[in-house]
Amino acid sequence: MPKLNPEQHKAVITTDTPLLVIAGAGSGKTRVITEKISHLISNGVEAKHITAVTFTNKAAREMRSRVDKLCSSKKTKGIRISTFHSLGLDIIRKEYQTLGFKKNISILDEQDKFKVLQDILDNSQHQLDKAQISPLSWQISDWKNQAVLPAQAMSLAEDAQQQFAAALYEQYQQYNRVCNAVDFDDLILTPLVLFNEHPSVLEKWQNSTRYLLLDEYQDTNTTQYEFFKHLVGAIGQFTVVGDDDQSIYAWRGANPENLFTLKKDFPRLEIIKLEQNYRSNQRILKAANQLISNNPHLYEKNLWSNIKSDEKINVIRCKDEFSESQQIAAEISRIKFKHRASNADFAILYRSNHQARLLEKSLRELSLPYAISGGTSFFSHAEIKDTLCYIKLLINPDDNSAFLRVINTPRREIGTSTVEKLALYANSRHISLFDACFEIGLEQQLNERTYYKLRSFCDWIVSLSDRTQQEDPIAILHEMLQHIEYYDWIKTHANSDKQAERKINNVLELIKWIENSAKKSQEERSLGDIVSRMMLLDSLERNEEEEKTDQIKLMTLHAAKGLEFPYVYLIGMEEGILPHQNSIDTDQIEEERRLAYVGITRAQQQLTFSYCAQRKKYGDVSSTEPSRFLTELPVEDLDWAAVQKKNPEEQKKKGQESLALMKSLLN
Ligand SMILES: Nc1ncnc2c1ncn2[C@@H]1O[C@H](COP(=O)(O)OP(=O)(O)OP(=O)(O)O)[C@@H](O)[C@H]1O
Numbered sequence: 001m002p003k004l005n006p007e008q009h010k011a012v013i014t015t016d017t018p019l020l021v022i023a024g025a026g027s028g029k030t031r032v033i034t035e036k037i038s039h040l041i042s043n044g045v046e047a048k049h050i051t052a053v054t055f056t057n058k059a060a061r062e063m064r065s066r067v068d069k070l071c072s073s074k075k076t077k078g079i080r081i082s083t084f085h086s087l088g089l090d091i092i093r094k095e096y097q098t099l100g101f102k103k104n105i106s107i108l109d110e111q112d113k114f115k116v117l118q119d120i121l122d123n124s125q126h127q128l129d130k131a132q133i134s135p136l137s138w139q140i141s142d143w144k145n146q147a148v149l150p151a152q153a154m155s156l157a158e159d160a161q162q163q164f165a166a167a168l169y170e171q172y173q174q175y176n177r178v179c180n181a182v183d184f185d186d187l188i189l190t191p192l193v194l195f196n197e198h199p200s201v202l203e204k205w206q207n208s209t210r211y212l213l214l215d216e217y218q219d220t221n222t223t224q225y226e227f228f229k230h231l232v233g234a235i236g237q238f239t240v241v242g243d244d245d246q247s248i249y250a251w252r253g254a255n256p257e258n259l260f261t262l263k264k265d266f267p268r269l270e271i272i273k274l275e276q277n278y279r280s281n282q283r284i285l286k287a288a289n290q291l292i293s294n295n296p297h298l299y300e301k302n303l304w305s306n307i308k309s310d311e312k313i314n315v316i317r318c319k320d321e322f323s324e325s326q327q328i329a330a331e332i333s334r335i336k337f338k339h340r341a342s343n344a345d346f347a348i349l350y351r352s353n354h355q356a357r358l359l360e361k362s363l364r365e366l367s368l369p370y371a372i373s374g375g376t377s378f379f380s381h382a383e384i385k386d387t388l389c390y391i392k393l394l395i396n397p398d399d400n401s402a403f404l405r406v407i408n409t410p411r412r413e414i415g416t417s418t419v420e421k422l423a424l425y426a427n428s429r430h431i432s433l434f435d436a437c438f439e440i441g442l443e444q445q446l447n448e449r450t451y452y453k454l455r456s457f458c459d460w461i462v463s464l465s466d467r468t469q470q471e472d473p474i475a476i477l478h479e480m481l482q483h484i485e486y487y488d489w490i491k492t493h494a495n496s497d498k499q500a501e502r503k504i505n506n507v508l509e510l511i512k513w514i515e516n517s518a519k520k521s522q523e524e525r526s527l528g529d530i531v532s533r534m535m536l537l538d539s540l541e542r543n544e545e546e547e548k549t550d551q552i553k554l555m556t557l558h559a560a561k562g563l564e565f566p567y568v569y570l571i572g573m574e575e576g577i578l579p580h581q582n583s584i585d586t587d588q589i590e591e592e593r594r595l596a597y598v599g600i601t602r603a604q605q606q607l608t609f610s611y612c613a614q615r616k617k618y619g620d621v622s623s624t625e626p627s628r629f630l631t632e633l634p635v636e637d638l639d640w641a642a643v644q645k646k647n648p649e650e651q652k653k654k655g656q657e658s659l660a661l662m663k664s665l666l667n
């Protein structure tokens with residue numbers, strides 16, 4: 001590892017005062033965190049007393065592997081490196097009794113949350129459509145991100161619509177309580193409420209967090225900040241690092257002003273700035289600096305790099321999105337050959353997930369291996385949802401969302417009117433659907449045959465669930481799927497044999513993944529642990545845990561934060577895409593500019609932009625305008641002509657030639 005510069009060194013050895021490292025992209029902020037962990041350990045701080053918090057699972061894994069390289073694994077055992085959400089989950093799982101939960105808590109994803117809201121609204125005779133529920137769901141999230149509880153939300157509500165949302169928020173929390181479930185936002189809010197209400201629990205967690213390190217501080221929202229403040233306590237043994245120019249989560253309530261609040265809350269706070277960028281060459285960095293100079297700044301920075309660059313930044317003008325994806329794939333193939341680069345050296349970044357679709361096709365045509373981060377999550381496939389809901393029900397039978405999903409999948413002749421009666425009964429008794437199935441009151445409301453079907457389903461769940469405690473849970477999962485004849489059900493409902501095979505493979509992959517996670521973990525992990533952790537991963541992260549193959553990475557600008565690649569392609573540089581139309585309409589260009597800044601600063605050696613002259617939008621082809629951000633870049637560093645003159649067919653042919661040549665060289 002190259003030596004730390006004097007400012008980085010100072011940031012690493014400053015341990016007696018709270019510390020904020022505020023610095024631009026690629027200046028080694030994350031490196032300061034990993035080096036500091038190693039420094040703390042060599043100075044006698046026990047690993048179990050160190051907590052490092054990052055924003056994504058990927059960043060957490062990356063940090064762990066960097067720390068493992070710096071220190072022996074014996075010394076780092078017990079260190080907590082996690083995302084805010086998984087730290088929150090740890091606390092909830094350990095303190096579930098104080099919180100009044102039962103042991104195995106379910107985590108609702110966005111889709112589950114939506115379904116619960118829909119359920120509550122349906123039950124209260126407010127049939128709203130999808131477009132009306134979404135803003136309510138966002139409003140609840142917003143309150144949770146600002147540490148606003150239902151009662152406060154009600155008193156803050158300014159009009160009838162907000163009052164309605166606040167009442168729904170209250171009901172939603174109660175409903176989840178009955179189901180022993182929390183949503184993503186609760187993973188931070190619930191521990192915060194716990195800390196507020198139980199000083200002795202807080203003290204315990206403060207004692208076990210002697211030193212806290214926090215990456216990407218600019219993206220913390222109010223609830224996360226309060227949670228952090230509680231954990232570090234008045235002593236404030238912490239290092240936070242951040243860059244206000246990379247704040248890209250305003251839509252999730254991130255509040256970059258927390259950078260100032262820190263100084264107010266911790267008057268002894270020391271601030272260190274880092275100014276050398278070690279990632280990007282001078283041309284790329286100049287472009288990034290010039291772009292972001294159009295935004296107002298909380299802290300002035302003067303970021304420089306001494307990495308020389310020969311090539312200019314390319315701008316590819318394409319006829320349309322089809323030609324864009326072909327040209328990008330061809331260009332990657334050419335560069336790969338020219339520089340003998342690996343696939344993993346390339347990243348294609350975009351504003352929205354749907355932009356990946358055509359790219360995939362073009363990359364496949366040139367036999368370029370790739371991996372997509374996020375996008376249509378593995379977990380959104382129906383067969384995965386079904387299987388997971390069965391598993392969730394084994395873990396937490398009170399999980400109403402899981403119960404409702406599987407009660408009639410595969411069909412067991414329990415009709416909607418039965419489910420409605422069950423829901424009404426459970427609601428009136430404030431108990432879960434599952435618990436209701438054991439009550440005489442319900443038995444009296446249903447005919448004998450129907451009640452028997454419900455009851456035997458629940459008895460079966462209980463017996464399987466009990467057996468997972470003593471027997472191999474994986475064998476039980478297979479047995480469960482066999483018992484419900486799930487694979488036959490998939491076969492009869494799929495559109496083709498191929499689709500059925502894919503779906504069955506997905507289910508098998510899910511179970512394999514659970515099995516591997518159990519084996520890999522150092523500690524004994526229950527099915528409940530594994531599944532709740534799994535809910536916090538997205539699809540690429542799951543793949544990455546599995547394998548480290550040499551693939552081109554495709555991801556959104558949001559997902560690219562903190563990462564770096566030798567060759568970066570930023571596609572769709574058009575008005576309406578980046579900046580996004582919604583942000584143009586709501587005057588949020590600065591956040592979009594920061595997103596572009598994050599994208600540009602991922603590049604180490606070469607950066608390429610692309611935009612299309614026309615694009616299909618809502619079914620119609622319309623002409624587009626290059627992004628205003630392109631015009632904000634230093635014109636002398638851009639090569640607008642580099643690739644645009646070549647025709648895409650010729651490009652594709654060239655790509656295929658390079659591929660053939662490469663293959664022949666390899667043989
Ligand atoms: N003193 C140094 N000498 C040489 N290389 C360094 C030094 N410090 C950091 N680097 C390298 O610079 C690159 C960027 O570092 P790092 O990812 O820590 O930056 P960052 O400030 O966290 O960036 P971002 O804002 O994008 O999260 C990494 O490859 C890292 O290894």
Ligand SMILES: [Mg+2]
Nearest residue numbers: 029030215562
């Ligand atoms: Mg970083």
